Amino acid sequence: MRPTARPLRHLLLAAGAGVVLLAPAAQARQAPADDGLTDAVAAATSAIEGRVVEWRRHLHEHPELGFAETNTAAYVADRLRAMGMEVRTGVGRTGVVAILKGDLPGSRVVALRSDMDALPVLEATGLPFASKATGTYQGQTVPVAHACGHDAHMAMLLGAAQVLSGMKDRFGGTIVFIFQPAEEGAPPGEPMGGAALMIHEGALKDPAPEAIFGIHVVPGKTGTLFYRPQGFMAASDRVDITLNGRQTHGAWPWRGVDVIAASSQVVNTINTLTARTVDPTTTPTVFTISTINAGVRYNIIPDKSVMSGTLRTFDVDQRNALVERARAAVDHVAHIYGATSEFSIFQNAALVYNDPPLSQWLAPVLVEAAGAENVNPASPPTTVAEDFSFFQQQIPGVFYHLGGSKTGVDPADSAPNHSPQFDVDESVLPVGVRAHVLTALRFLQRP
Numbered sequence: 001m002r003p004t005a006r007p008l009r010h011l012l013l014a015a016g017a018g019v020v021l022l023a024p025a026a027q028a029r030q031a032p033a034d035d036g037l038t039d040a041v042a043a044a045t046s047a048i049e050g051r052v053v054e055w056r057r058h059l060h061e062h063p064e065l066g067f068a069e070t071n072t073a074a075y076v077a078d079r080l081r082a083m084g085m086e087v088r089t090g091v092g093r094t095g096v097v098a099i100l101k102g103d104l105p106g107s108r109v110v111a112l113r114s115d116m117d118a119l120p121v122l123e124a125t126g127l128p129f130a131s132k133a134t135g136t137y138q139g140q141t142v143p144v145a146h147a148c149g150h151d152a153h154m155a156m157l158l159g160a161a162q163v164l165s166g167m168k169d170r171f172g173g174t175i176v177f178i179f180q181p182a183e184e185g186a187p188p189g190e191p192m193g194g195a196a197l198m199i200h201e202g203a204l205k206d207p208a209p210e211a212i213f214g215i216h217v218v219p220g221k222t223g224t225l226f227y228r229p230q231g232f233m234a235a236s237d238r239v240d241i242t243l244n245g246r247q248t249h250g251a252w253p254w255r256g257v258d259v260i261a262a263s264s265q266v267v268n269t270i271n272t273l274t275a276r277t278v279d280p281t282t283t284p285t286v287f288t289i290s291t292i293n294a295g296v297r298y299n300i301i302p303d304k305s306v307m308s309g310t311l312r313t314f315d316v317d318q319r320n321a322l323v324e325r326a327r328a329a330v331d332h333v334a335h336i337y338g339a340t341s342e343f344s345i346f347q348n349a350a351l352v353y354n355d356p357p358l359s360q361w362l363a364p365v366l367v368e369a370a371g372a373e374n375v376n377p378a379s380p381p382t383t384v385a386e387d388f389s390f391f392q393q394q395i396p397g398v399f400y401h402l403g404g405s406k407t408g409v410d411p412a413d414s415a416p417n418h419s420p421q422f423d424v425d426e427s428v429l430p431v432g433v434r435a436h437v438l439t440a441l442r443f444l445q446r447p
């Protein structure tokens with residue numbers, strides 16, 4: 001893995017950041033190649049639409065947490081084998097890699113990726129195939145649900161695999177299908193998440209893809225595809241801070257070291273630091289302290305305070321500078337109070353950096369899949385993160401979003417990813433299948 005991602009110098013923040021569709025940019029209007037492939041893919045996709053829905057519902061009803069996707073991986077691998085593919089399992093614990101070679105001459109290699117993991121969420125969609133599953137998270141039995149749409153991602157990529165395996169006589173080169181575990185971050189105690197582990201275990205070798213593409217369903221106008229070149233989704237860091245003081249009576253704070261007072265200073269300092277040192281018009285940045293755990297009784301000042309939070313950034317250099325400032329600030333605040341501090345940072349996901357030339361190339365291909373009025377290749381950035389970014393540190397790639405809000409529902413009113421009510425309009429599944437298929441085929445046709 002490269003030690004640092006590419007720096008992002010000129011990120012322009014469009015007004016009204018979010019997932020609402022903007023007018024398509026000029027490059028999305030280019031005419032697709034007229035070789036009959038668009039129609040052939042549309043027909044082949046329609047023919048398997050029912051199966052894609054069936055796969056999605058099965059996977060939705062049987063979700064599994066990160067690195068526990070045993071049944072999920074077996075389900076996916078069985079279907080890929082039935083399509084006649086060469087399938088490798090256990091790549092990054094539960095990851096699956098399938099390889100499809102075309103019958104025509106060609107040496108290009110392209111990868112398509114889906115994630116597989118679900119979340120510790122109690123589903124409240126009311127769907128007939130809603131999850132009743134449980135899993136183990138941090139030693140606790142928890143409800144599990146596909147509250148981030150990874151069930152839809154798997155079904156769409158399986159659908160693409162099905163279509164492409166029936167079109168081998170129409171392409172040359174190799175397509176690598178990557179089904180990745182643990183996208184939602186490394187489970188507690190694990191050194192890395194699914195993308196990093198799959199790369200570590202050779203998912204991008206034998207054959208080595210030249211480029212990689214992935215889709216995520218999010219609230220957005222039904223069936224629309226949107227992304228932006230360069231920084232699209234934030235880098236996500238987990239921050240852990242511990243302050244060590246000296247326990248004392250609440251009535252005698254001067255006889256100890258008050259970590260409660262120091263903790264409140266740390267939160268204020270970090271918030272102010274972000275707001276006062278980052279240009280919000282060029283690099284959106286969020287630094288949030290989300291948990292503070294300290295103390296047991298109203299009249300005892302404890303000896304320890306443990307805090308955690310998240311840092312979301314769009315520029316590698318700026319992120320590194322902010323981390324160093326925060327580390328120093330925490331240390332100084334602790335020092336003023338006579339406490340000591342520990343500061344650690346763990347990168348869950350790097351910046352989702354969409355390769356600019358590849359982003360430009362992709363727009364007309366997505367127009368073939370979804371129609372010009374449904375493609376926006378100049379979407380605003382979003383502060384959610386994705387470990388697809390780790391693949392993009394290895395090879396150029398583009399990650400794009402698929403609007404999955406129910407037809408006629410304002411995306412702003414539809415349940416966000418990770419909420420108990422999150423759901424995907426199944427009419428968007430064929431759009432994702434066509435997008436994957438055409439991306440692979442058009443990439444392999446590149447001179």
Ligand SMILES: [Zn+2]
Nearest residue numbers: 148184417418
């Ligand atoms: Zn998620």
Ligand SMILES: [Zn+2]
Nearest residue numbers: 148149150183
């Ligand atoms: Zn997700």
